[in-house]
Structure formats: C-alpha cells, structure tokens
Amino acid sequence: MNELVALDGISVHFHLGGGGFLGGKPRILRAVENVSFAIGEGETLALVGESGSGKSTLGNVVAGLQPPTAGTLRFRGRTLDRATWPQARRSIQIVFQDPFGALDPRMPVSAIIAEPLRIQGIGTPAERRARTAALVEQVGLPVDALNRYPHEFSGGQRQRIAIARALAPDPALIVADEPLSALDVSIQSQVLNLMKELQERLGLSYLFISHDLAVVNHLVDRVAVLYLGRLVELAPRQLLFDRPSHPYTQALLHAVPRIGRKRARGQTIKGEMPSPLNPPPGCVFHPRCPKAQDVCRTTAPILEPAPGRAAHMSACHFKE
Amino acid sequence: MSATTATAVPRTEAAIGPWRLRWRRFRRHRAGMASLVVLLLLALFCLAAIPMQHVLGMDPDATDLLARFDPPSAEHWLGTDEAGRDELIRLMVGGQMSLLVGLLATAVGGIFGLVVGVFAGYFGGRVDALLMRFTDGMIALPLLPLLIVLGAVDLTKLGFSSEFARSGAAGFWRIVIIIAIVDWTAIARLVRAATLSIKERDFVRAARASGAGPLYVMPTHILPNVATPIIVAFTLTVGRVILFESVLSFLGFGIVPPTPSWGNMLNNAQELVTTAPALAVYPGLLIFVTVIAVNFLGDGLQHAFDPRSER
Amino acid sequence: MTRYILRRILQALLVLLVMSFVIYSLIGLMPGDPLDIMLASNPGATPEVVEHLRKLYGLDQPLMLRYLRWLQDALVGQFGYSRTHSLPVLSVLVPALIQTCKLMIISFIASVILAFILGILAALKPGGILDGVISLFAFAGISVPVFWLALMMILVFAVKLHWFPASGIATVGDGGFRDQALHLVMPVITLALASTGGFTRYVRASMIEVLRMDHVRTARAKGAAEWRVVLVHAFRNALIPVVTIMALSFGVLFNGALLTETMFAQPGMGKMIYDAILGNDFNLALTGLLFATVVTLLSNLVADLAYGWLDPRIALT
Numbered sequence: 001m002n003e004l005v006a007l008d009g010i011s012v013h014f015h016l017g018g019g020g021f022l023g024g025k026p027r028i029l030r031a032v033e034n035v036s037f038a039i040g041e042g043e044t045l046a047l048v049g050e051s052g053s054g055k056s057t058l059g060n061v062v063a064g065l066q067p068p069t070a071g072t073l074r075f076r077g078r079t080l081d082r083a084t085w086p087q088a089r090r091s092i093q094i095v096f097q098d099p100f101g102a103l104d105p106r107m108p109v110s111a112i113i114a115e116p117l118r119i120q121g122i123g124t125p126a127e128r129r130a131r132t133a134a135l136v137e138q139v140g141l142p143v144d145a146l147n148r149y150p151h152e153f154s155g156g157q158r159q160r161i162a163i164a165r166a167l168a169p170d171p172a173l174i175v176a177d178e179p180l181s182a183l184d185v186s187i188q189s190q191v192l193n194l195m196k197e198l199q200e201r202l203g204l205s206y207l208f209i210s211h212d213l214a215v216v217n218h219l220v221d222r223v224a225v226l227y228l229g230r231l232v233e234l235a236p237r238q239l240l241f242d243r244p245s246h247p248y249t250q251a252l253l254h255a256v257p258r259i260g261r262k263r264a265r266g267q268t269i270k271g272e273m274p275s276p277l278n279p280p281p282g283c284v285f286h287p288r289c290p291k292a293q294d295v296c297r298t299t300a301p302i303l304e305p306a307p308g309r310a311a312h313m314s315a316c317h318f319k320e
Numbered sequence: 321m322s323a324t325t326a327t328a329v330p331r332t333e334a335a336i337g338p339w340r341l342r343w344r345r346f347r348r349h350r351a352g353m354a355s356l357v358v359l360l361l362l363a364l365f366c367l368a369a370i371p372m373q374h375v376l377g378m379d380p381d382a383t384d385l386l387a388r389f390d391p392p393s394a395e396h397w398l399g400t401d402e403a404g405r406d407e408l409i410r411l412m413v414g415g416q417m418s419l420l421v422g423l424l425a426t427a428v429g430g431i432f433g434l435v436v437g438v439f440a441g442y443f444g445g446r447v448d449a450l451l452m453r454f455t456d457g458m459i460a461l462p463l464l465p466l467l468i469v470l471g472a473v474d475l476t477k478l479g480f481s482s483e484f485a486r487s488g489a490a491g492f493w494r495i496v497i498i499i500a501i502v503d504w505t506a507i508a509r510l511v512r513a514a515t516l517s518i519k520e521r522d523f524v525r526a527a528r529a530s531g532a533g534p535l536y537v538m539p540t541h542i543l544p545n546v547a548t549p550i551i552v553a554f555t556l557t558v559g560r561v562i563l564f565e566s567v568l569s570f571l572g573f574g575i576v577p578p579t580p581s582w583g584n585m586l587n588n589a590q591e592l593v594t595t596a597p598a599l600a601v602y603p604g605l606l607i608f609v610t611v612i613a614v615n616f617l618g619d620g621l622q623h624a625f626d627p628r629s630e631r
Numbered sequence: 632m633t634r635y636i637l638r639r640i641l642q643a644l645l646v647l648l649v650m651s652f653v654i655y656s657l658i659g660l661m662p663g664d665p666l667d668i669m670l671a672s673n674p675g676a677t678p679e680v681v682e683h684l685r686k687l688y689g690l691d692q693p694l695m696l697r698y699l700r701w702l703q704d705a706l707v708g709q710f711g712y713s714r715t716h717s718l719p720v721l722s723v724l725v726p727a728l729i730q731t732c733k734l735m736i737i738s739f740i741a742s743v744i745l746a747f748i749l750g751i752l753a754a755l756k757p758g759g760i761l762d763g764v765i766s767l768f769a770f771a772g773i774s775v776p777v778f779w780l781a782l783m784m785i786l787v788f789a790v791k792l793h794w795f796p797a798s799g800i801a802t803v804g805d806g807g808f809r810d811q812a813l814h815l816v817m818p819v820i821t822l823a824l825a826s827t828g829g830f831t832r833y834v835r836a837s838m839i840e841v842l843r844m845d846h847v848r849t850a851r852a853k854g855a856a857e858w859r860v861v862l863v864h865a866f867r868n869a870l871i872p873v874v875t876i877m878a879l880s881f882g883v884l885f886n887g888a889l890l891t892e893t894m895f896a897q898p899g900m901g902k903m904i905y906d907a908i909l910g911n912d913f914n915l916a917l918t919g920l921l922f923a924t925v926v927t928l929l930s931n932l933v934a935d936l937a938y939g940w941l942d943p944r945i946a947l948t
Contacts, residue, residue, distance in 0.1 A: 060525075063529045064529055065525055065528060065529050085531075086531055089529065089530055089531040090530070090531075092529070093529065093530070094525070094526060094529045096522040096525070096526065097522075098522060101521050101522045101523065102522035102523055102526060103523055104523040104540075104541055104544075104545070105545070106544040106545055107544075112523075115526075115527060115530065115532075116530035119527060119530045119531050119532045119536060120530060120531060162526075165526065166526075169530070351766075453642075456642075456646070457646045457649060457650070459931075460643070460646050460882075460924070460927055460928050460931055461650065461924060461927065462882070462885050462886065462920070462923040462924055462926070462927045463883075463886055464885070464886035464889050464890070464901075465885075465889065465901075465904055465919075465920050465923050466920070468904070468905065468908060469654065469657045469658065469661070469908065469916070469920065470657065472661045472662070472908050473657060473660040473661060474660055474661055474662040477659075477660045478660065559773075559774060563774075563776055566776050566778075566779075567776065567777075567778060567890065570776075570778055571893070571905065586778070586779065586782070589779075589782050590782070590785075590894070593782060593785055593786045593790055594790055597786050597790070600782050600783075600786065601783070601786075603779075604776055604779030604782065604783070607776050607779065608771075608774060608775050608776065608779065611773075611774035611775075611776075612770050612771060612773075612774035612775075614774075615770050615773055615774050616770060619770075
C-alpha cells in the first residue's frame, strides 16, 4: 500500500493565557504529544480515544485547520508547509460530527456542496453545477434538494450533504470527525454504508475519528488508540480486537458490550483521565493502569512492536 | 441495503423561506407595523417639500419681517416663525435634514463598527485585544461633551479652507462624521460577539479546510449569519443618531442655520416658550414621534427575528 | 479579586490618560487661540510683544511637549485659571460638580424606584393592557429629546401653570430649603423621566424571565402568596442584571444632566462646559471634560465590580 498521508512527531500545544502583563504562570495544554503514523492509499484508519484525548485536534491537524506546534505532515511524499498546503487542500476534506452546525443555514444546498470548488477555483460555473447535481445523487439525495436550505433536512440527510461537499473536489482523504455520533442509531448504519460504498467506488482513504470501538469494527483497516494526546497503540483491526496489547486498549475493549462474552471484572478503567494541562510523569496512563510498576511512574514507554507481531505497535513497558 | 434509499422530506408548508417567515411574524407585532406606517408617512411628509418648493414656489428661507409669529392661516398652515418664514415648509425641509443625518451617520458609523467587530471577532488574539480596548475606551467616554467639543472644532485648523468651513455642506458632513465617530461601538461589540460564535461553527471550518481565507469567509459566512442582530441594532442606532443630531443642532454645533433641521429650529425655543409656544412644540414633537416609531420598529424586528420571543 | 480590581483601575487610568491627550488636542482645534483672546483686551501690543508672550506661554512648542507640560501641572492639581471667571479652574469646577452630582443622584434614585415599580407591574401580565401602557411610557422615555422634554416642562408647569420656577437654583433673596427644593423639582423630573424608560424595560424583561424559571414556579405550586412569589422569589433573582445595567447607565445620565442643566439654567458641570466652550475658556473646558470622563469611568468601574460582587458565578479573573 502506498503511503498517502504521514504524520511525523506531531505535537499541538495551546497556550492558555497567563505569562503576560500582570498575568500568572503561563499554562500550556498539551493536546497532542509527539504522534507519528501514516495512512495508505484507500486505507481507513480509525483514531480512537475518550473525549479530551486529542483525537479531534489531531484530525484538525490532518485537515489543515490546526497548525502543529512541532512535527511535520507529509502528503504523497511532500512535506506540507505554507507553500504546499494550498494544492493539498483539495485532496484532504473533512466531515464533522454535528450535521446541524456543519452547513451554513443561509446557503442553499447547491452553494454548500459547490463551495470547495468555488474556493479552489475548480471548473466553470456550469461545470460546478453539473458536478453538484451528480454529487447529490451519489450520496442518495433527490436532485430537488439542491435548491433547498439545510433547515429543511433531517440529521442523516444533512450528513449526506456534508459528505457530498467533502467529495466535491475529488479528494484522496476524508477526515471524518465522529460523523455518526450525532445521528440516530438507525441512520448511523445508512451513513456508514454510504461511506463504505463511496470508498469502494472512489478509492478514498478515511481518517475515521471515533470514541466508539464498536462502530470502528465495521469499517476500518487499522486502529490508532490515543490517550491524553499520546499514541498508545496502533495495529491492524483484527489484531487489535483479538489481542489488544496495551492495558488501556484492553480496558476499552472490555467496555464494548459483545454478544457471547462475559464482562470480566476488574478490567474496567478506574478513575478519570488526568488533565492534559498537567499530565502525570512517566507513562501518562500509570495512575489508572492495573499493571503499573515503578518504572511506569518514571519512564515514558516508546511505541514499539508487540512481541512476535511486527505490525502491532504498542507503547507499554508490559505490553502483551 | 443501499445507501441511496434515503427519502427526502416532502416539501411542506413549513418550508417557507426565513425572510417570509420573519415578515409574517413582524406583521403580527402591532406596534412595529404601526411604526412602519408612521415612518413611511413621515418620510412622505418630508419629501413632499420638494414638489412644494418647485411647483408651488414655497421657500423655506424666505423671510418676511412683517409677518413674524403669524398664527396659522390659509397661506401659512402652521403660521410663521420669528423671521416670518413658513413653519410648515421649514418642518418638512428640516425633517429631510434630520432623517438624512440619521441614516447617513448610522450607515457610516455602522459600517465602521461592523468592520471593527468582524475583524476583532475573526482574528482574535492581539487584534481583538487592541480593537476591544479601543472600543471600551470609547464606551467609557462622556458622549455629549465629546460631541460638543468635536462640533466646536475649527475646520480651518485642520487645513480646510475657510469658505468650506463656513459652507452648509461642511456643517452637514461634520455632524454626520462626528456622530459616526462616537456611535459605532454598540455595533462593533455586537458584531464581534456574533462573529466569535460563528467563526468556530463547523461550516466555517469546512470552508477553511478547503482553503478559504478571511476575505472569503467574512462576506460569505459571517455577515449573512450576523445580519439579524445587526439589522435590529442599526434601526435602534438611527433613533439615537436623530436624537444626537437634534441636540447638537439645538446647541448650535450641528446643522447651521438658515438651513433648517428639527434640532436647530428649536435654537430660540427657550424664548419662544413664552411668545410662540407652538413653534417650540412642533419640531420637538416630530423628533419625538420619529424616534419612538424607529424604536418600536426595532422592537418589532427583534421580535420577528428572534424565534424565542414567541408570545 | 484584588488583582481584578487592580487591573480594572489600571485600565481606567490608561483610558483617562489617552483621553486627556485627545481632549487636549481637540481643545487646541477649537476656534481662537489663547493669545488672540489675551491680545483682544490689549490692542497696542507690538509683534515683538506677541512673540515674547508666545514664548512665555510655550505656544511655540510642539503639541506633545505642551501636553506633557500641562500633564505635569495637572498631576499636582494645577489646572490653571479660568479666563471667563478669573478664578482657579478648580474653584469654579468643584461647586459645579457638586451641583451636578446632586441632580444626578436624586434623579437616579427617583428613576430607579419608578422603574422597579413600573417594570414589575408590567411583568405581572406580559401582553396585558397595563403592560402595553407601561411599555409605551418606557419607549417614550427612551425616544424623547431631553432638551425638548425640559422645554415642555417649562411651558406647562412654569409658563402656563406657574407651579415651579423655570430656571436657576434659588430665588434671589430667598434661598431657603423649600425654595431650593422647588427649583430642583423640574430638572429632577425631566432627567428621571428620560432614564426611567430604559430602566423599566430592563426590569420588565428580567422579571419576565425570572418568573418563568423553575424555582419560581415551584414556589407558586407550593401555594405561596402571589406577592411573596413576585417580591421574594423572583425579584431577588431579577435584581442582579438590572443593577449592573443601571450602574452602567449612571455615566450615561451625565449626558442628560448636561442638557437639563443648560435648559433650566442650573450652574452645574454641563452648563459650565457648554459656556466654557462657547466662551473660549480653554482651561475650564479641558478640565471640565476631563472630570466628566472621570465620572463616567468611575461609574463603569463600580458597575463592573458590583456585578462581580452580586453574582458569585462570575469568576473575576
């Protein structure tokens, strides 16, 4: 599989006031810390973590909405910087969680879908109209949707409009930031099927951000697990679900209700995620980890292959 | 199951455009509708001066010292003022001045406030801090004294010729500009707050992810979505500006006589109160009616635009 | 909290400093020149004398330098002499400031009380007849030109009915408490009416919102008397936003006070500044405007702090 997008040592820090005139101590929120991974052509990578794990921030970095504090981003082998981003933008699009906030209520659907084309200056107005009409059908909406406004559509239909917009400039990668979690369960599978279908037809790659491992199981090739801004495990889906290596992933999987398996006791995660303003020393997971030893409190583990599985990366001193 | 099975909602009665909906809601606001009618009538009243001047040859500046303080008659429907000028035509022409100043100063100050608010809200950070400190400073000022000082500024000291400084045009633009200078802060704050909330919405982020810069996002996404509060704020500003104009002209720092405005027609009102009280009543009453109608109109618009204000 | 107060005071001082420069420059742009006025009373002055005087008063210096010199004096309380009064500026200004504060405070209290009564009555039955009448009154208060309201008061109560004196603060040869009070009645009513409109609308809106809230409805459901529900449960919660807005408006009252004083010939700050500008009394106008700014800044500051103090949910950082 050819590499499409690669992240290399990406960190995102936010300065939360302070340090200025009459101010107190400067406070730094470390939303993402030294994350590296790659997405292949036509691959779907899931980015999984609790809220506050930095997964959306990382998604924003890939979509070009958030410049990283450190690290580089490569697209088809070229490092993305101020000069190269503009061309890459049409190839990387984003779909958001909330279908109600994602569409400008003052714009008709035709203008919403054609917007990336207009911004990028792709095609003539007539060509854009034709493309818009084709896209509407492709995502399963009637053609007369074009002249209507977002408030006339349901949540699932709006998400289809948002997907059509993302498809407009013929992208290679779509960052899907929890695209299902705001939808009814019955609608979720429809949208998920649409995304699968589009992937098969168009050869798309997805960076699929989710807090829900169960959803991920249906769609993805590989899974990246994020905890407190750090990548703790990265593995092909089957390996990760069958033999999770990191204690955090194990706990996450135990939280997923599955038919035919008893929920093991003592395996659920205790406590809450610490504040990214003040991460624990050593391995950031140690205050909640059932396996924590002294080494975990002092030394941060690095992401390495699990024993006997080269493709299964895990950041734990006691990985399985 | 195919993804193409989703059915569209049928077009229902509820799916009418947002502006039609608002107009419906506005029509139900009785005071707002009445005000709209009153304002249209007032505008007609003021504009009627133009045919009266050109067709009937009535001159708002024609003095007649033999006919000072004449009571209402067939020739002068509302009588004459202290220089024997026809009061009615002066009220009409003065109204044009007052309304024109109200609209122009609101437009100039409003657009300035709009630009400041959008930039402060969109860029945030230092730009925001700087612009908002500036706005806070303006808000903390005593408006009327400041307006009076600005009104008293000698234009020749700013490099204008003395002919221009004395001309009626200078007086007119001076008052438009000084009112605009002091009355843009409310709109700037409002627009900033609205921009702050809209720029983080996902549709703006989607546009930015496609490579849209601020010059695309501001007119395409931000302005249409802040239009609602701005229209209401502009309306209320018109009322306030008309009051400012009247005060300044009354105190002698605004529209320069002999050009009439509702404010400067009250210049001598303190003496008139004893000699010809009617002359002290008419211009003020027109200002009062205009401003109260503008304020009720603003209230009606607010009601029409705010879905929560259902009664 | 202390840091917040400190920062607000610092900000206010900064605004004051910037404003003093702006006002200083603007005053310099007003018609005439201190020297022209001085020379008008001494037509025999030769060009050499004029030049000498110009140097003596530092008028040949650039604006910034003159401003800094003025600031130096102002910081130690030296605001110069008033030309029209031939007195130190402060001895003209202080009595005027006291007069204005008297008018503003009495009117403010009157309008706050009136606004609470009207606002609560209107909120009891939104959309009812009483609400309509009170709303009309409130809109009238916002919309009326203050100077014209003063004129109409004079026309009706002084010229036609002879109930109150039309101008001044006391009758010559009387000046007793009753006489002074009578002179204050119309200015106070005018100024109070002008600000009651806005206040009433705030009280009404705030009360309507609170009366809809759950704890008020619970009190009602428990069978509390209606007056108790309104005055104890609702009113207390409606108070916070209203008080803030009212305190913020205290500064705005200054505009009205200026006009009211001018109309009723009351020797306050407004009339003083107005006369000083008309009479080219630069020092007095400058200092008067500066004190007006101080009054406005102070009331805003107090409003901000009162808000933080009344509403513990607002973290002052």
